[in-house]
Amino acid sequence: MGERGRLMTTPADALAPAIDASAAGSDTRRHSPSRVVAVSSRRRRRGVPALLGLTPFAFYVVVFLAVPTVVAVGSGFFDGAGHLTWSNISGLAEPAIAGSFFGAFFLSAVTAIVGAVAGAALCFAMLRSRPGGVARSLVDSASSVLAQFGGVMLAFAFIATIGAQGLVTVLLRNQFHINIYENGVWLYTVPGLILPYLYFQIPLMVITFMPALEGLKPQWLEANATLGGSRATYWWRVGIPVLLPSFLGSLLLLFANAFSSYATAAALVGQANNIVSLQIRQALISETVLGRANLAGSMSLGMLVVMIVVMLGYSALVSRTARWQR
Template identity: 65%
Template sequence: MGLAPFTAYILLFLALPTVLAIGSGLFDANGAFTLDNIAALADPVLLSTFWNSTWLSLLTAVVGAVVGALVCYAMLGLPETGAVRTFVDAAAGVLAQFGGVMLAFAFIATIGLQGLVTRLLLDVFGVDIFADGPWIYELPGLILPYIYFQVPLMVITFMPALSALKPQWAEANLTLGGTRGGFWRHVGIPVLAPSFLASLLLLFANAFSSYATAAALASQGSQIVPLQIRTALTSETLLGRENLAGSLALGMIVVVAVVMFAYSLIQRRAARWQS
């Protein structure tokens, strides 16, 4: 009974929309069953869109995971109740959820065509960061905003695993004649590798499914899958493929499901030593 509200929430806001999204891609505008929408996923334009989402998600996930892991390592020597550790934990919790229109506006105001940093670099140093075009409103412009919320998410997910390393292991390594580098090479990194990979997969899924920031920043074009779904839902030129958005959603669900399945397997292995 205690899980009933949570179960109802999952069914209403996760399971039902998923079923409707998948189901809509299997029917045409007249409600007849068809596989044309699924076959449309082989279109070179849509394949390019999936590739854009994949490399963007992978790049920002790797950068976010590495930078976030370094931040966690820097905080490892700080007391858990100290001011710095508490501030970083609180900031990570807030910034990991800072996205959408607010994040897009922050980057436009900072490094947009007339942004504060853009004008400062141009007026003071003579550096025009948009000499090759307004890249911030195109696909490369999504890299920095995505990294912005990927790093704090990595801090949240990876810090518990790093904190679980027992100081006794390092002391035993030194007692037996080992070095600090040898400890990380033979003990620390192998033990943390599953947790790091699990966090990396989580960051990939987070970036792959992000929509609001991209929709607010790259308002023109459909460079990634979520924006392509928006186009499929709002365009009046997709004759015969009115339910293409459902097929695109199915493709995203398959990719995210595979990633999260791998995440659960790796996380299960990482939980063995953490417990």
């Protein structure tokens, strides 16, 4: 019986080394140097068209973004004769320049906060609507269009509507004896820019914050209910902590959007020059500003530093939000 058992197991035992050798040989062929080189060569050949496809975009970034930024910022470190100087940087502390940065911060912060709160409220209102339905499609389409509607056209629309002689202004004054400009022409001041800026800030908030709301999983609400939690507990313990990074990231994006806007303010405020982008224009078209040449470059450097800090914060918050949306 023992001999028979040994005879029965002998074929399997005999085949085992051959199977191991075959597997080893197959693994060796799979990882042989020539095969690795061939695979790497094919991958490189497939990557060449992709790199060539990025060439137009890389050219655009270098020629129209990188080079002008370097030239503009670098000019702030030289005087009119081309000598290295720090006087332009110290000029940022002058009351007129510091006041323009404060005006830009005020305008950007107010429009970002109001736009973020109003946009988030609109997103919550649209959350129960059917995706792809009429209401959702209408809001998404309008937000996509209005978020890009700015500049001179937006300024003209507000001047024609609620300007000093606008349609709504004249109607209120003649029919209802309401003068919205009784205390001055507020639309053409920096505080008056808040209303036009909200026109594109709120739609931008809808575009950026709606995906975060849609990323809330129904299983989280069901788990909260199973554990005996109320809807308020769900939002306080789950919803708000999950949405807060996305909300703050969208808030920073709105701040950066308002801080870098130029055309709408240039068309409405004009020569008031109470925000930094208009001060840069004034420095470029005038021969000297505060007795310093190339002061526009130093103001551009200040704006660039602010934008870098804001966008780094935005990137950190977006990466934190991405962990909940996987």
